[in-house]
Amino acid sequence: MENAEIAATFELIADILDLTDENPFKVRAYRTAARVIESRSEPLHKAVEEAADLTEIQGIGKEIAAKIAELVQTGRLGYLERIRREVPPGLFEILKLRGLGPKKTRKLWQSLGITTIEELEERARKGELAQLEGFGQKTEEKILKATADYRLLGARTLHFAAEPVVKALKKHLEGLPGVKQVEAAGSFRRQVETVGDLDILVIADQPYPVMERFTAFDQVASVESAGETRSTVILDSQLQVDIRVVPEKSFGAALCYFTGSKDHDIRLRKLAQEQGMRLSEYGLYRVEEGAPDPEADSLWVAGETEEELYAALGLSFIPPELRENRGEIEAARQGRLPALIEPGDIRGDLQMHSNWSDGRDPIETMLNACAALGYEYFAMSDHSKALAMAHGLDAARLRLQRQEMEEIAARYPEIRMLRSLEVDILADGSLDLEDEDLQELDLVVAAVHSYFDLPPARQTERIIRAISHPLVNILAHPTCRLINKRLPIQYDLEAVLQCAVEHRVAVEHNAQPDRLDLKDTQLMRARELGAMIVIDTDAHTAETLSHMRHGIAQARRAWLTRNDVLNTKPLADLMAALGKQPAV
DNA sequence: GCCGTTTTCGGCCCGACTGTTTTCAGTCG
Missing domain, CATH: 1.10.150.20 (5' to 3' exonuclease, C-terminal subdomain)
Incomplete structure (x- = not known):
């Protein structure tokens, strides 16, 4: 059982206790435990198997430790089964x-x-x-x-949440003799921020054993259909998974077909037609009038790999992230597809939190994690005081933090730590700290965390006022959306982007898997308008610095190259672009 | 339910805001 599932179980318990008016601190204990469990890199089931003492984990005591053990060992929890009967679902x-x-x-x-x-x-x-x-x-x-x-x-599954399912499924299927390759296609492969279902493609000599093994996957709740080469199941998480078994010869064509998008596929098929060919999930074939078998080997053109398929259609290879029929086919034909940004291009992460505000880890831990990622620089940007719940910093604590940072920085010459702050944009667009405090910082990140429901005109005014402030360098998570949880705030994004360009303020792509804010299409627009873009993780733990890859994925979907993203640049260039003095 | 101790009980993050009240409960972050 994965940590996420254990965490979800305790969240559910907390909800039930909340609804039955239990002691709020007991409720909180369960929620704390859920968070602690979810943010752990090491799987708890392993600890249980090794009979480790779970109560050594902060936030987990005797009771919850016993429940974790019960969950891991039996897959059930008597306590939950008892109390959930008290509350209508x-x-x-x-x-x-x-x-x-x-x-x-x-x-x-x-x-x-x-x-x-x-x-x-x-x-x-x-x-x-x-x-x-x-x-x-x-x-x-x-x-x-x-x-x-x-x-x-809506209720689409976060790409992030689908990842472990894909991984588990791949492992489950790859163990089977005769299985040569397993790939997730569909919107998952295109790195769409959420997926409606999963499309799994398998190369195998014998389809039947693959199907048998697939429906025996331990997360399967129900089998909707099970055919010879294609099956559909619903998992416990309600996620639908389709599987398709294809011969090796057709794998490229099938992968392309099932990766989509639908519009992209249609364009490809038309393109094939125009060139006297026919494209299906089985391959690309020459069309010959009166041929007895339209899929005869003699008519075969391509299809074992996507590369040869695109080449046969006169196109350069189109990365899955671009396959949305947003001009990629024309660009591929003319050989002017962008060289998309890659994870290795990032030189530093410009937003993260330490335990000075609502992060989990000390500054030094974050520094070491950034260094381990090979970054040349990073910015520590804790919350400001308006975010009381996050234990935001006031001027006095900001000064104290500076002392600590200087002491730490002196010991790590190999990486440059920038002093930053995610300062709250107040209701009227003013900033949460005084100029004299903000100008001590290397970078100022401004963000909205309140008054999400202002009328659009006032919201626009508010954000424009904030980013017009001469000390502001980055506008964080510009729309404040939380995927599946909170709609984006309403305002004139266009006007804000233009203002950002004018004032040399960068806009953020926040790589937290449920934010991904600005989203792909907005990022494209930001680039078109000439706005500077930074991709950062807003990490609250050292592990989640790895979320950078989710941000890169969305940037790729937005056609961004290395040159479009500020934190791929050396520090001096980055600071110059923001109109800051080169950092000392 | 967890934690820490001034150890086996008592406190647990808390300020702002809204809408309901007439001094406060509920929600949010």
Whole structure:
């Protein structure tokens, strides 16, 4: 059992306890445990197998340690099975609505018997909610908006969350004799930020044993269809997985076909047609009038690899990230596809947090992790004081932090640590700290963490005011979206990007897997407008510095090259581009 | 439920904001 699954189990327990009005500190203990477990790099099941003492982990005591052991050893948890009967499952969904926490959800349930989002919406429309003690007109309106928003958010799986599933499936299938290759195609391969399902492609001599093994995968909840070369299952996580077994000769064509996108595929097939050929998932064939078998070996052109397939169509190889029919086919034909940015191009990470604010690790740990990644520089950018919950820094603590940073930096000449701060943009667009404090820093990152619902015009004004401030260098997670959780804030992005260009402020692509903000299409637009772009991880732990690759993936989808991204440059060039004095 | 001790109980991060109230509960970050 993966750490993520154990963590999800404890989150569920916390929700149930919340809804049954348990001691809030007990609830918090479960949530803390869930977070601790999820952020651990080492799998807990291994620790259990080795009979390690789990209570040595901060946040895990005797009770939770025993529950982890039970989960790992039996795959179940008696305690959870007992308490989950007390709560209708629809309430967990209601809990996810913005503005509804455990108290209000419980009240709706106990007083009005509401147990589903649909019921909630209906009763709100009838005005019944406003009658409830502690509720009112405004609350009712907010709930209606929240249910509408919830529907928009959809339920696609984060690419990040699909990764371990793909990995486990590959391992599961690759162990089978006769299996030559296993690849995930579809939107997963194109690095789309979320996936609707997974498409797995397998080369094998015998399809049947592959199918048998596939449906025996331990995460399979139900088998929707199981054919000779194609099967569909639903996993415990509700993710749908399609598998397709193809012969080696067709692998390139099949991979291309199932990678898509659909529009890209259609364009390729048309292109083949124009050249007197026919493209299918089995390969590229010459068309001959009156040929008895249109897929005869004598008509075969290409299809074992994607490279030869694209070449046969007169195209240079198109990386999967670009296959969205956004002009890539024309570019490939003319040989002017961009040389996409690669993970190794990044010279430094410009946003991360230490335990001075809401990060987990000390500055020195973060420094060492950055050095291990081969970075030449990095910026430590803890939160400012407005974010009280994150233990944001005020001027006094900022000065104290500076002392610590200087002491640490002196011991690590091999990497340059930049002093930065993720300063809050307040409601009126002013910054959370005074100029005299901010100008002590090497870089100033400005970010919105509050007042997400301002009218668009005011939101635009607010952000423009903030990035017009002469000390601001980077606008962090510009739209504040959380994929599947929070919609982007509404404002005139175009105007903000133009303002950023004017004031030499870089816009961030935040590589946190549920942010990826700006998103691919917005990044493309930012580049078109001449905005400077930085990709950073906003890491809150040393391990999550590795999330850089998710940011790179989105940048590639946005057609960005190394030259388009500021933190691929040597430090002096980066600082010059931002109009800063070269850092000493 | 966890943690740390002034060890076996008592505190647990907390400020801002909203909408409901008439001094505060609930939610968010």
